[in-house]
Amino acid sequence: MSALIEAKGLTKHYEGFSLENVNLAVEEGEVVGFIGQNGAGKSTTIKALLGLIRLDGGEGQILGTPSDELSRASGAAVKERVGVVFDTVSLPGHLRVCDVGRIYRSAYASWDAHAFDRLARELDLDPKKAVKDLSRGMGMKLSLACALAHDPQVLILDEATAGLDPMARDEALDRLRDFVARPGRAILMSSHITSDLERIADRIVCIDAGHIVFDLPKDVITDETGIARCRVADFERVAASGVVPERELRYLRHDYGIDVLVPDRFAFAENFPEIPCDRMTIDDYMALTLKGGVR
């Protein structure tokens, strides 16, 4: 079965930045978290997948339709089945929340006015309020309600939970979980809030300077992998032990010691019970991968 969202060798050159040979796939039932530092290429990849920018190489597809077709009239039917939320609200400021519902009703054949009204109510959006008067978080809730109310099959979210308070984020994550639990659905979401991804993502794809640097099941990062808090002498012993294969030992020096990425934290704890070894977080995994040394 082919992926619901797929990038194959995406390449895009801007002055001073290149997206190079980006591959990623989101299968049915999956939530893929897309992470990377500011300017790494997440939004560029997402825009390329949606056919919003012209590529210099490679190809993308969503629900079997090539990305470059999505921006044409022939891609309109597929776009009905793609829900998109960016980190800014791209609606005219003078519109009221209730007007937004009316406009989308004529834009999407699949628009579910009842679902939109219900979502707006549940998300505490005042139907009389103008878009320009919404707070950032409220604007994101409105975008999410719009994306969900046309009954999409895939959701593509670019920093969509960034403006939400912790309780609103919880609620949004629950909605995303419900969304993806139904057959034939998938979510690609970029986020700097990796705690959200720890809760919802099945896989984590990390991009750096336009290149994919890892693509791993989330559980491999957060359940199997560990971060050993070594003193300098411990570090030399760990390096010499072969527990982590040579040239795969990733480490990050701090003033207080050296953190070491341990592929199997349970095996490590058996071999070095005296060295503290914590569960890995996505943030630490990214820091060790992007900023750490290898030996």
Ligand SMILES: Nc1ncnc2c1ncn2[C@@H]1O[C@H](COP(=O)(O)OP(=O)(O)OP(=O)(O)O)[C@@H](O)[C@H]1O
């Ligand atoms: N239209 C454009 N013209 C020139 N350069 C661009 C354009 N769009 C993006 N870039 C550059 O591409 C690079 C990647 O930007 P992108 O928005 O994809 O990063 P990002 O990973 O989404 O970052 P952030 O986490 O800050 O949102 C940046 O250096 C940016 O300046």
